[in-house]
Every structure is written in structure tokens, then in C-alpha cells.
Amino acid sequence: GKVEFCLGTEEMHMPTPPDLSQENFRVFSSVEKSKLPSSQLGLVISSYYQTIDVLQTSNQRSLKVQSLHSLGSLLLFADKKRAAFKCWSQALDDIFRKPDVLHNWKEFGTSLPGAPSSSSPPGFKDYSEEFLSKFGIWGCLQAAMITAKIAQFIKTANVKKRINCCILSALLFQSLLRTTLPHPKAERNYAQYEITQLLPGIELFSDKFRADICSVIASLYYVIRELHYAKYNLIVLPLLALYQYFVSVICQDIVRNLEARILKIEILIDLGFFSEAFYELFQIYHGKNMPCAIPAGYKATMKVKLLPRGFCPV
Template structure:
């Protein structure tokens, strides 16, 4: 038979999803969806707030954090940075279970010293184990991404506040290395350390709303670059190891793998770790530790002589 559409008819976006069993698919919008028109943005935001209230009443804190995170991203898209900042701060408060967590998280321990002008970075108190025990794996991962987004999209004009947000994000990312596996605790130990297994038995990225791999990688790399520019090079080493694990083992992305390793060599040189930097460059030149270009379960075909 012939399929025809009613060109002059378009459906409105409703506050509840349509019942597809009752859909007759007579208009284009029921088959191919275009991006949400700006006029409908208020309805979506209102739906977000209503859902957040329901989750608040039912004490679904983790889901509420996910929605606040998504709503903040939506506000950034709508160029409403103040509203986005409010949502992300509220999400951090729910993760830490304390008010104004963005500015009071240092109460877990001593204050963080400022970066120095030389290549020797300051010594940090290790908050990561405390974060992991209090916030859990998902809280640390979500908090790390949210703090990175606050630094990237909100604190654009204030270098000090942006750096502090990146430090918080870095420490939350480091918490993933404080699980049962015996990863090194000292930052300098990551100069030549590579992660082969992070969280056995736990799939971090099966639920994209809880942990989206693209968002995690983008936020992690942003934090690495920002802290490198601010001369916090030592704290960056564990983050680079984590980033390389994500792009190499999970994503199998050769370009990002090489990009991170070149940056690592640069950071090692800035730290004065010249032998480690030379080793990293040697590994790059000889194509060592690159992600496999052949999917698991497949075999290479031998060339016919």
C-alpha cells in the first residue's frame, strides 16, 4: 500500500508521553522527531520540577540528583546559567547531604593550599577515601561530573573558583581508585602506572542517565587540562591514568589515547620526572599500550603470500 502523511497537521508536545498503542502515525512528527522548539521548553522544565518534587517526597535521592543534573544541562542549553548553577549546586547538596556543599566540602579535612609558581605542586590531603565511604561510587562519579560542569560552564570568569571546582572534581574522580583494588595512593606513583581493571563486577556506564561515558570523559579531560594550566600537575597523574583506562579499555579510542599520553609526557616533564617522560615517549613511538582496533572475539586474517 501507499503511505501518505497529512502535511498540514502537527502534534503538540504534551506533559505525558503518548500512548504508542493508540498512535495512527499519520503525521511526520509521529515518525521523525525534530528538536524541541524553544516555545515548548517551559513545559519540559515544568515537568522536570514536578518529577523532582515527587522524587523528593518519595526520598529517591539518587534519581533526584540525576534529574537535577539533567535539568542543569538543559538550562545551560537554554542559556540560563544562573538556573543551571542552582540545579547543580542542589544536586551536590543532595550528594553530600549537606547545604552549600560546593563551598563546605573542605570540612572533610584541612584546607587546600594554593598552587605555586614552580613545578613542585602543593601537597593535598587525601579526601578520596572519605568521599568514597560517605558518598559511594555513584555519588562520587556524579559529583565529579557536576563539579566539572560548574567549573566549565558557570565559573568561567573567576579563575580561583573554577580551579577549586576542578580540585573537587579531581578528588571525587580519584575516589574511584580507592575501592577494594590496591591502586597506588601516592600521586607520584601514577607516573608509570596503568589501570587494567577499575571496579570488577560493576558496570559504570550501563545506565547513561546515571553515568554517561561521553560526559564523564569530557568532564575528566577538562579537569585534567584546567589543573595542568594551574600548575596542579601532581594531582593530575591519577586522573590521567583513569582517563587512559576509560578511552583505552572501554572506548578503545586511539586518538584520545595518544592525546592523553602526549599530555602525560608534557606533565611529567613539568614535574621533573624526565626518565618517566622519556619512557612514555618511547612507548608512544613504538605503538605500545594502544587500544585494540579489532573487536574482542574476532581474529586477524593472515595475509596470503
């Protein structure tokens, strides 16, 4: 049959999503959605600013941080780096409830001495437990992603400031390992440690606006690579365990799993952990601890063994 559309009819937006089972699909907008034109980007940005003001007035700090985070990403897309940096810095200050966090985070309360190693920054201290107790899981995760983005997109010319942001992001990511589960505290203990369960009873990525799995993985991997290039390899080991958990257990991504494990071998060799590096290489060679290629709920196809030509079973 012939399909025709009513060209003069426009779609009316309702306060609730439409019931697609009752949709007639008579207008183009019901079957095709065009991307937002660049001319409307300013309107979206101004709407974000107004929303943030409302959230500030109503004391919705968590939603305000999420909005500032999203607005910063949008401003970066619009090539407004200074405005993006301002939004992300304000979001960090709201999480920490302290001004100028990027420069003053090392003065945050007490701290725990980290494991001494030449691969750790001078005077390195572990603030991850205190971060978790003060900001909670979602606050640490938001702050970790924001600081990683500042390091990647804003502090591109200043290596010292970029590494400082990456260290802060690493500590915030490590806060996820300071929950009730007995994960190791010393970085070197993660040389052969694999996370099988992170936060029981909590769907970490149930709300993509609060924690988007793609953004988390991208930010975490950037921090891992940057600290590895700067030779802060010991700090990277817990982050690699966390990254492998995300890409293997949650995403079931074989390619990223192998990529992370090969990088882990390089880091272990740089640290002089040769037996651990050989063990990891042995595991990869034999296909151990690989993500399942068949999604849960699917039945594996039965392998049919071909008999030799001319063979006649009795």
C-alpha cells in the same frame, strides 16, 4: 512501488514501546522524528521541576540528584546559567548532605595528608577515601561531573574558585581508585601505572542517565587540562590513568589515547620525571598499550604477502 502516508492520521502514544516488527509505518512520525521546538523547552523544564518535587517528597535522593544534574545541563543549554548553577549546587548539597558544599567541602570530616610536593596546592589533603565511604561510587561520580561543569561553565571569571572546583572534582574522581583493588595511593606512583581493571563486577556505564561515558570523559579531561595549566601536575597523574582507562579499555579510542599520553609526557617533563617521560615516549613510538583497532568478536583480515615479480615458487 509507490509509498503513501495517511496525512490525517496521528500517532497515538502508548504506555509501552511499540513493537517495530508489527509497525505499518503509515504516518510520518513513525519514520521521522523532529527535534523538540524551542517553544516547548519551557514545558520540559517545568516538568523537571515538578518531577524533582515528587522525588523530594518520596525521599528518592539518588534520582533527585540525577534529575537536578540533567536539569542543570538543560538550563545551561537554555542560556540560564544562574538557574543551572542553582540546580547543580543543590545536587551537590544533596550528595554531601551539607549546605554550601562548594565553599565548605574542605571542612568535611577528617582527611588524609597528601604527598608533599610543590606541584600540589598549599595544604592539600586527600579526602578521596572518605568521599567514597560516605557517598559511594555513583555519588562520587555524579559529584565529580557536576563540580567539573560548574568550573567549566559557571566559574569562568574567577580563577581561584574555578581551580577550587577542579580540585574537588579531581578528589571525587580519585575516589574511584580507592576501591578494593590495590591501586596506588601516592600520586607520583601513577607516573608509569596503567589501570587494567577498575571496578570488577560493576558496569559503571550501564545506565547513561546515571553515568554517561561521554560526559564523564569530557568532564575528566577538562579537569585534567585545567589543573595542568594551573601547575597542579602531581594531582593530575591519577586522573590521567583513569582517563586512559576510559578511552582505551572502554571506548577503544586510539586518538584520545594518544592525546592523553602526549599530555602525560608534558606533565612528566614539567614534574622532572624525565625517565618516565622517555619511557612513555618509547611506548608510543613502538605502539605499545594501544587500543585494539578491531572490535571484540571480529576476525582480523589475513595479511597477504606479495611475492616479487617474476618469482616462481617451487
